[in-house]
Amino acid sequence: MQSLLVASRKGLFVVQGQGAQWAITAHHFAGDPVTQVLVDPRNGDWYAALRMGHFGVKLRKSSDRGAHWAEIAAPAFPTKPTEGPLAQDPTPWNVELVWSLAAGAPAEPGTLWAGCMPAGLFKSEDSGQSWTLNTALWEDPRRLGWFGGGNDYPGMHSVLVDPRDPQHVTIAISCGGVWQTTDGGASWCLTADGMKSDYLPADSAQDPNTQDPHRMVQCAAHPDVLWVQHHCGLYRSTDTGHHWTAIAAPAPSGFGFAVACDPVDPLRAWFVPAQADTHRYAVNGKMVVNRTGDGGASFQTFGQGLPERDAYHLVYRHSLELAPDRQTLAMSSTTGGLWISADAGEHWHCVSKDLPPVAALGWVVR
């Protein structure tokens, strides 16, 4: 039996099952928006990020698979300076959303990373008891050139820790490009060369600092390989994100928000196409999933078990997740749908269309 965490606007659901048999078995934080989840592969701890509309972002932690939850510290910005270059920073120094959570290396059991909106990167070295803003990135003057992608402020939706080197972290921001550090965050490089924003004037369309990667994932066994679903199409890198190669848009669309990749096979990935740019739901109302097994040279389109007409679901950034078995794929929507495939996306089973809007998924890995 497999377990899936479903972070929704009305709480965190636990969905369990296998094949085509799935059921909701628990509902935590009922009524409270949950924006991200993390199952720590090092020790099995569960983390849930909440976004209480009135009371701000919160973090909860469970060390017993959800039986009990404790509130831990949430990332918070330091006091904004009243003097100096950052005094005029128009971005409010308040964490509005915890958008990504990542575990550090096994050799650093207490290390966690949180990417937020506004796009600050926070690190904990004590399993969430405290967080520290990465100031090297936050105080980089180029940050002031970022802008919001679908939100008032830039957001950090993807944080990848290199399995080979815990000092190497790669992040992606809408709209702030792709950045990486090789010294644990003391310094950062902007690495979005090759990406292109078609909607910007030609002389700025390739500016790395304003690119809008919607979601970025990494092949764990081949960490040099990264995939991005960008606002303007699909990208893949084979040099750890330093250079990005555009992938020809597959039918029915190269637009979308989510991407998942195989942790072992660097050529295999999944995307969920949506109709660009102002529509942002299934193309022609028919929901499909695209899968490539050759690094993006070609795609197969699958839709069996998915709605074929009048379907206005949008699979958002963190709503496509591959289970540890590398065959089971979960997909959720902002319309409260949840689908699971047991055969790598070829056939789908609808678990529910009645959930609250889903923000993120996370498979229980141990």
Place this chain on the structure above:
Amino acid sequence: MNDLALRPVNANVYSVHSENGTHIGNLKRVGAIWKFKAIGYGAAGEVEPGGGPLTDHHNTEFSEPDAQALSAALRPPASSAPVTVEFAASLRRHVPCPPQTVASGNLRTVLDAALAAAPELAHYVLDDQGHIRKHVAVFINKTMVLDRQNLDRAVAPGDAVLVIQALTGG
């Protein structure tokens, strides 16, 4: 704290309550006299004998259990009259915190003193910059505080502060 109320407990004891009903002490018969015993309540609701807003009047003696006499004699100095701070149920469901009585001052000092009883509640009320969260409303004597950033407005002795959520949602 103008009109204290006496509620009989038994033949030798009255409980003493402030104008808003808060239990602030007892009046006990000791021989031929009555002694006022001040009482306060801690963050977890625990009783603090001799504490509370009238701690300075602990063991004051009276000839009779007369509410008017107590009211006149136990009036706190104006500068030390407590401020009450209450958090709405929507906040207390996350972090328990009974109504707090704190010293007057400005809104910053009053909130800080009240939140000292439940430090985990602070980031529910205040954002990363220490400002009142945009969807939290603070009332002083039923008047909403509009300036969420500048919290140096005075909170006078005897004022009542209420902290609630400002919006509903869906």
